[in-house]
Amino acid sequence: MDYIDPHIHMVSRTTDDYATLARMGCVAMSEPAFWAGYDRGSVDGFRDYFRQLTDTEPKRAAQYGIQHFTWLCINAKEAENVALSREVIAMIPEFLDCPNVLGIGEIGLNKNTPNEATIFLEHVDLAMKFEQLILIHTPHLEDKYQGTRMILDMLCGDSRVTPDRVLVDHVEEHTIREVLDRGFWAGMTLYPVTKCTPERAVDMIEQTGGERLLANSAGDWGPSKPTAVPDLIFEMRRRGLPESLIRKVVYDNPIEFFSKSKQFTFQRRA
């Protein structure tokens, strides 16, 4: 089955991973900007990173027939450096017209601090001024519930934000309902230890019906599995769920959400 991984960090993966993903049915992916494992020291560090996301990775993906899209921001972890964050936010418009850019992301909170919230609001303002989609990172572990509620408060507190133009990622059992009930799209991240297994993700699909719901691997430089979405497909089939529902979650829903960006020029396989 063709599928789309809507959240994967291919800058951290080898070319062999592109080959494996292609063989497993991945036809497109979107890659949000994230933390590199260390704090970058200058706006030029981010400018080079955005060149990698908008130029290098699309070419690497295309060698394997995968269409690569991306999102730009300074992540919540580095938002503690407010001065640098503002320089990066001011620089982002240089890249917004690149053909594979879908919007601003993954923005959000990490430890739910005042500086993180300040920079989050400034990213949202940028997205609204440039009519961009938004991809949200919700915090991990004990910070997730509090941080998700805070993020939803900020989004719902801005009258310019349309919930169905925002994808809230890393939802789990205690956050998914509020995200969907408020009209946002929700992404489940299949990630060892800190997020969600394919089995629990399928439980959530069964309980919510799969409307406005996506699944991703978030494959990155940490313990993660870039082929986690095929694992989800396998678990759904094992439970006897309809192919139409599987396709909705891993293919139709990403296309419907991403199509809200005029730069989503996805070509279906003939």
Next chain:
Amino acid sequence: MTPEGKTITERTGDLIIEESFLEVRAKLLEVAATLDRIDRASNETQLSESANEQRALLQQAIEIVRSSSSERATELQHLFSREYKSDWRQTFGL
């Protein structure tokens, strides 16, 4: 979710137990063995305050698992979560 509000799975409880019994049994054994290991080590050295708090959280989690709630996973998530306060924006001055 169906229009009647039921979940969309058609699998029976019998089937799910048959599929998952050995896996859940193994996970429970891991939990039991880990708690035993903690207790053995604690006989030699007292747990620190923060470790004691985490040990107590695990005990509360076990109580949730033992309960007859139909939302055990959600309740566990809340147990392990920091509290949300709706006036956080005033606190932050935002």
